[in-house]
Amino acid sequence: MIVIHSEEHRLQAGRSELNDGQLVPCYEKPARADIVRARIEAVGIGPIVNPTRHGIAPLERVHDAGYLDFLRTAWDEWVKEHGADIDALPLNWVAPGMSRRRVPRSIDGRLGFYSFDAGTPITAGTWRAATAAADNALTGADRLRAGDRSAFALCRPPGHHAGHAFYGGYCFLNNAAIAAQSLRDGGAARVAVLDVDYHHGNGTQEIFWERGDVLFVSIHADPADEFPYFCGHADETGAGAGDGANLNLTLPWGTDWSGYAQALAAAAARIRDFGADALVLSLGADTYGGDPISRFRLLSEDFLRMGSAIAGIGLPTLFVLEGGYAVDDLGVNVANVLTGFEQG
Numbered sequence: 560m561i562v563i564h565s566e567e568h569r570l571q572a573g574r575s576e577l578n579d580g581q582l583v584p585c586y587e588k589p590a591r592a593d594i595v596r597a598r599i600e601a602v603g604i605g606p607i608v609n610p611t612r613h614g615i616a617p618l619e620r621v622h623d624a625g626y627l628d629f630l631r632t633a634w635d636e637w638v639k640e641h642g643a644d645i646d647a648l649p650l651n652w653v654a655p656g657m658s659r660r661r662v663p664r665s666i667d668g669r670l671g672f673y674s675f676d677a678g679t680p681i682t683a684g685t686w687r688a689a690t691a692a693a694d695n696a697l698t699g700a701d702r703l704r705a706g707d708r709s710a711f712a713l714c715r716p717p718g719h720h721a722g723h724a725f726y727g728g729y730c731f732l733n734n735a736a737i738a739a740q741s742l743r744d745g746g747a748a749r750v751a752v753l754d755v756d757y758h759h760g761n762g763t764q765e766i767f768w769e770r771g772d773v774l775f776v777s778i779h780a781d782p783a784d785e786f787p788y789f790c791g792h793a794d795e796t797g798a799g800a801g802d803g804a805n806l807n808l809t810l811p812w813g814t815d816w817s818g819y820a821q822a823l824a825a826a827a828a829r830i831r832d833f834g835a836d837a838l839v840l841s842l843g844a845d846t847y848g849g850d851p852i853s854r855f856r857l858l859s860e861d862f863l864r865m866g867s868a869i870a871g872i873g874l875p876t877l878f879v880l881e882g883g884y885a886v887d888d889l890g891v892n893v894a895n896v897l898t899g900f901e902q903g
């Protein structure tokens with residue numbers, strides 16, 4: 560299985576995120592990609608290649624042009640107002656009864672207009688890191704189109720919380736959605752996206768909400784209890800042409816493999832019924848029992864089983880890295896999914 564990785568991920572190294580009322584060091588940090596790459600090399604998954612640059616056009620197939628302009632220029636605007644020694648974080652957001660009719664001129668206003676949390680610092684290198692991650696995913700999609708059975712886009716920053724015109728949850732560009740759209744543009748009539756990250760992929764859901772050609776299935780912690788809190792419930796099934804093409808499988812805190820495997824089997828059945836030509840797999844490993852910010856209880860060997868179950872779906876599969884913060888074990892857990900898939 561080819562692995563696509565760019566050193567430019569290192570350019571996304573935020574100082575701090577707002578969590579539990581305090582500014583704390585970012586959980587989404589460069590060491591995550593380093594530990595995954597090291598384990599991938601140690602177990603011989605590969606080859607590991609650099610991404611092909613795809614430019615802005617594939618991003619505009621998924622994201623709002625004004626939003627992309629904002630992301631590209633936000634840091635320079637921030638520095639004019641606040642200097643270069645502090646990462647850009649929003650300070651207020653649109654609440655019900657407020658208006659989104661006008662984009663503010665102020666950089667502080669635009670940070671809040673285009674985001675949904677204060678955990679996702681924009682830095683000098685964010686645009687380059689995020690576009691490189693998208694290029695990883697697009698290069699993986701190119702490999703599937705060329706006939707590869709699978710590929711792994713070792714992406715950071717992650718993407719599944721980023722919507723058509725918003726960022727948050729450590730995500731700026733929705734790598735998985737961009738890859739799914741690229742597969743559609745490359746001739747796949749139907750594409751399925753399966754999100755196994757602990758958190759709901761609210762961005763991916765929003766992007767494909769009214770689309771029947773891309774099925775979105777997500778297995779995640781119940782949003783009544785867990786970030787992102789405001790969507791991801793089981794009764795969200797899509798709208799318009801997308802009605803029925805969205806499936807949220809929510810699980811309670813404390814879920815272990817026995818509970819998770821049932822949801823994964825239901826997800827696999829739904830994807831088979833859909834008749835997809837390709838599968839994009841949003842691979843977050845924060846379902847791991849040792850994850851510092853999550854509350855499921857998967858063991859490292861369960862990720863082998865996860866990979867095998869994904870192989871059982873029987874589709875060309877592009878794995879796209881999302882979350883996972885137990886950094887010491889992240890490499891083993893991610894590599895286990897890929898190994899389980901290849902042995903599946």
Ligand SMILES: NCCCNCCCCCC(O)(O)C(F)(F)F
Nearest residue numbers: 717728729756758786843881882
């Ligand atoms: N007390 C709750 C704090 C929640 N903090 C933000 C969690 C973001 C999770 C990001 C992720 O893991 O879903 C991604 F895959 F996008 F990286």
Ligand SMILES: [Zn+2]
Nearest residue numbers: 756757758882
């Ligand atoms: Zn997550």
